[in-house]
Amino acid sequence: MSQQAPKNYYFVIVKDKTDPDCLSRRLAVREQHLNDLRIRKEKSYLQVATAMVDKDGKMCGSVALYNVDSEQQAREFAESDAYYKNGVWDIDTLVIQQVNHSKL
Template sequence: MPQFIIIARDFKDSEALNRRLAARPTHLQRMKVEKEKGNFIMGGAKLNEQGNMFGSMLIVDLPDKRLVEDWIAADPYITEKVWETVEITPFRIAEV
């Protein structure tokens, strides 16, 4: 079964970073719970040249893309309007 890579890009308005910082504790707590369930494999913030967060990358292990879409829709970064766009791509972790 493939995993999925999620590439999310933040809104670019003047309040986008403030919304991200406000939603971050709830988002990270959710990822902690999802990791314990085996749904969240790894991820983190994408950084620009100045080291500022402007998006995210996640690898998740869910049965199909529809479930990934539903899973993402419940994330605080969606509900609090941090992520403007989300790209979901099937992915297979190499067994090395």
């Protein structure tokens, strides 16, 4: 990763898997997930992150806005996340979209 300040913003959007045990897996690794996000925030890579919720208020995915050098770096952050590694996220739903940072 570059030591210079990144200049590209990317939304990372991914839904959770829909099996009955997914919420249990999510909660089991939530602290590790949040700790990783705190570290990325401290290093100024992460701008904001939140859980997506369904119409009943149940967590069903995640959204993050990263300030990174490339789409590949955003993907690497997603793939190194505890939710990815522990089968919470349905990686087939992963969307990484560059954002026009001049409008932020």
